[in-house]
Structures are given as structure tokens and as C-alpha cells.
Amino acid sequence: MEQRLAPNTKLSEARLCETFGVGRMRVRRALLLLSSQGIIELQSNRGAYVACPDKSEANDVFAARMLIEPPLVRQLAQNSDDCNLELLINHIALEDAAREKKERTEIIRLSGEFHTKIAQASGNKFIFRMMRELVTRTSLIVGLFGSSENASCPDDEHSNILKAIQSHNPELAEQLLISHLNHIQSGLDMEARQEAPDDLATILGSD
Amino acid sequence: MEQRLAPNTKLSEARLCETFGVGRMRVRRALLLLSSQGIIELQSNRGAYVACPDKSEANDVFAARMLIEPPLVRQLAQNSDDCNLELLINHIALEDAAREKKERTEIIRLSGEFHTKIAQASGNKFIFRMMRELVTRTSLIVGLFGSSENASCPDDEHSNILKAIQSHNPELAEQLLISHLNHIQSGLDMEARQEAPDDLATILGSD
DNA sequence: CAGTTCACGATTGTTAACAATCCTTGTCAA
DNA sequence: TTGACAAGGATTGTTAACAATCGTGAACTG
Numbered sequence: 001m002e003q004r005l006a007p008n009t010k011l012s013e014a015r016l017c018e019t020f021g022v023g024r025m026r027v028r029r030a031l032l033l034l035s036s037q038g039i040i041e042l043q044s045n046r047g048a049y050v051a052c053p054d055k056s057e058a059n060d061v062f063a064a065r066m067l068i069e070p071p072l073v074r075q076l077a078q079n080s081d082d083c084n085l086e087l088l089i090n091h092i093a094l095e096d097a098a099r100e101k102k103e104r105t106e107i108i109r110l111s112g113e114f115h116t117k118i119a120q121a122s123g124n125k126f127i128f129r130m131m132r133e134l135v136t137r138t139s140l141i142v143g144l145f146g147s148s149e150n151a152s153c154p155d156d157e158h159s160n161i162l163k164a165i166q167s168h169n170p171e172l173a174e175q176l177l178i179s180h181l182n183h184i185q186s187g188l189d190m191e192a193r194q195e196a197p198d199d200l201a202t203i204l205g206s207d
Numbered sequence: 208m209e210q211r212l213a214p215n216t217k218l219s220e221a222r223l224c225e226t227f228g229v230g231r232m233r234v235r236r237a238l239l240l241l242s243s244q245g246i247i248e249l250q251s252n253r254g255a256y257v258a259c260p261d262k263s264e265a266n267d268v269f270a271a272r273m274l275i276e277p278p279l280v281r282q283l284a285q286n287s288d289d290c291n292l293e294l295l296i297n298h299i300a301l302e303d304a305a306r307e308k309k310e311r312t313e314i315i316r317l318s319g320e321f322h323t324k325i326a327q328a329s330g331n332k333f334i335f336r337m338m339r340e341l342v343t344r345t346s347l348i349v350g351l352f353g354s355s356e357n358a359s360c361p362d363d364e365h366s367n368i369l370k371a372i373q374s375h376n377p378e379l380a381e382q383l384l385i386s387h388l389n390h391i392q393s394g395l396d397m398e399a400r401q402e403a404p405d406d407l408a409t410i411l412g413s414d
Numbered sequence: 415c416a417g418t419t420c421a422c423g424a425t426t427g428t429t430a431a432c433a434a435t436c437c438t439t440g441t442c443a444a
Numbered sequence: 445t446t447g448a449c450a451a452g453g454a455t456t457g458t459t460a461a462c463a464a465t466c467g468t469g470a471a472c473t474g
Contacts, residue, residue, distance in 0.1 A: 063334075064331055064337070
């Protein structure tokens, strides 16, 4: 989920209608759904604006992830057969390929997706949903506060985390993930929020 | 959030319209929101049915809560001043009062609310939202699989948990909460799902 | 009698017109 | 010049009619 729309951008119904060639009803339904996920904010009689998380919200997101993800990875390292991990193994391959081809857009997308796939590998539907929301929100935040170069997760930390999981080393896996999250968070500049490029492209995956 | 509607009950738009005296648009919007929270299930061209979690989903819910809630309570016991806990203290008073008056409905409602207030006391918006969804889903499950007598959380376990938090005893608080969740889960009969009373009353709090 | 088909009623999905609200802009007065 | 105010346009919220889909039951056929 890449950052294509600047926060606070207004999403007018009419514009979305013609952009996607779809009726107003569909657009309004999509906007309602997006607002329920906190991706946009609906203001009564005023329209929809893409969410603009502030410093405090950013901290909350990372605190929530810090609460959930480490024990999740630990648990995964404890009791997971290679069958469950196939998803993650394939994912790392995709990430490597994208990094080799220097497809920046794809790298960013996959970088977030890795974390949702960790949740998916747990096989728990609710944990998956929670993590997906948190990762989406993290993408928004990184797009807002992130320094331009390390917008993606640094280097091959993902790969190392997976290796720790595969070798059934819960402590290491957990520790690596904690470091990883800290790296992401410390790569943010909480003061000067930069304007992201206003692109207006394909967000709203399925209406 | 009490159980007033049997799972798999169909919610027809027309019926909801006249029940709540509101236009079809409002109803549809509410249904979409409820479905996004997993409370109901929307089937295309067929209508809305209240969700009917199965055994596996029930396990997932408790697993997710087991992952999140214990460290949350531990954390709360570590760094919380009495100011943050005022919410919980007042809540326990409400529970006691309701239990004294034997207001069964109110007891059940407050019993779930205690757990969302724990999340609220953390001050983290996202954790609060996650916990609220999990508690709602737990209510559905308890209504489905719960033995009739212990539909609410047993006795004064809530009160003991709060005391452990107030006395800054993280280990005890965490342990009490784990036991508490286990009690709730073990009070369920996963085999014969009983039909809940079909009442049709005020769900859909705010349209 | 069992099974299939078709038509009708009921319900949901969609569209378009209408109402209400908000924002802008132009005007006027201090 | 600046501020308040009002009119107009633009945008969102709502309603009601229409279209599409689904379930049911009767009629028909083997």
C-alpha cells in the first residue's frame, strides 16, 4: 500500500465518480468503508479527506505494534512447521527480486506486506485484520514523516527475522523484530512533516 | 453489548426501516458498517445476517485476546497513576451496584465493557479499537456457546485484577487476567450451540 | 409421485432527481 | 482597507422511483 495521495487531500465524490467511472453510490460506500478503517476522515456535509496522523497517533501505532508483533513472532518461531512459513519464504523471494530490479514502488509495497503476512501466518483471522490496519496506518505515517531514502524497511532485516523463525529461535526472532520496529520508528522525523507527492492514482482497490 | 439477536437471524432492510423509523439509506449504511466490523454478514442480493461464529473463530478470538490483553494489563500495572485508573475504579463501582440489584442485563453489558475500558485506560486509540472489536465478538460467542448461568464474567475477578493493577503488581495482574480469560473460555460448551432468544431490540446504537 | 420449469412476489441494488448545507465571491458600509 | 453580510454556485445528504436478482410455489411432464 504505497503512498500516492497527500494527507488532507480532499476526495470529492464527483471527481471520484468520473475517475473510476462509477456511480455515486459506489463511491460513497467505498468512502464509508475507508473511513471505518481510519484511512480517510469523513466530515459531515464537508466531504472526505485522507487521514493526516499526528505525532501522537504515530506513537500509538508503533506502541500497538510493539505490543502485538513481538509475541506473535515469538510464537511463530516456537510452533510453526515449514508449511505455514511457505508464505513468508515466498515473500522474501519477492522482496529480493524487487530490490534487485530496484523497483522502488514495489519494494515499499512488499515491505509493508511482510508484516501482514507474519500475522497471516499465525492463521488467526483477527490478528491478521488488526495487523493489516496497523500496517496501513504505518504506511501513512512513513509517507508523512519518513526521510525520503529509508522509506522502506531497512535492508534485509526481514530476511533475518524469517531465518530466526525458521531455525526456531524465539528469543532471537523477537529481538530482531523489536529492533526492526525501532529502526523504522527512529527513521522518522517527527517535526517537519513533508508534503507527499499529490498523484491521484489507484487507491481504493476494489471500489 | 448484550446478545439480543440470534445468530443467522436475517435483517431485512424494510423491517429495520420501520423498526427504527429511518430511511433505507441510513439502514444500508449501518449494515455496511456492522459488516465491516464482522458483526453481521452481507450476502450479495440476499441480505444481511447476524454473524454466526464457529468453533474455530471462537478459538481465534480468545487467542487474539490472550496475545494482547495480558501484556496490556502488565503494562498498565507498571506505569499508571491513579488518574488513568479512575475510569476502571468507577467501572467496578458500577458493576458492584448492578450485581447488587441483580440487573442481569446490565451486569452482562458492564462485564464486557470492563475489558474495553482496560484498553481505553492504556490511552492508545488503536488498542482501544481492537479490543472493542474483540470484546464485541466475544459477546457474540458467549451468547452462542455460553452456559446460561455464567454468561457474565465470573464473580469479582474484575475487581481483583484492578486491585493488582492499583498495587502495581504486574505479574499478579497479568496472571489474574490470564486466569480470567481461561475461565470465560472454559465456561463455553463448544458442541451444542444453543439458540439465543430472538428478541429484536436496540442494537445499532447510533445508526 | 418426483423432479423440473416457469412465473410471480419479495427483496436488494442502482440511478436520478431533489433538499440541505457549506464555501466562495461580490457588495456595501464603517 | 477591512469587515460583515448576502447571494450564488458547488458539494454533500436524502428520498423515491426503477432495475435486477433471488426465493417460492404452482403447474407441468416424465
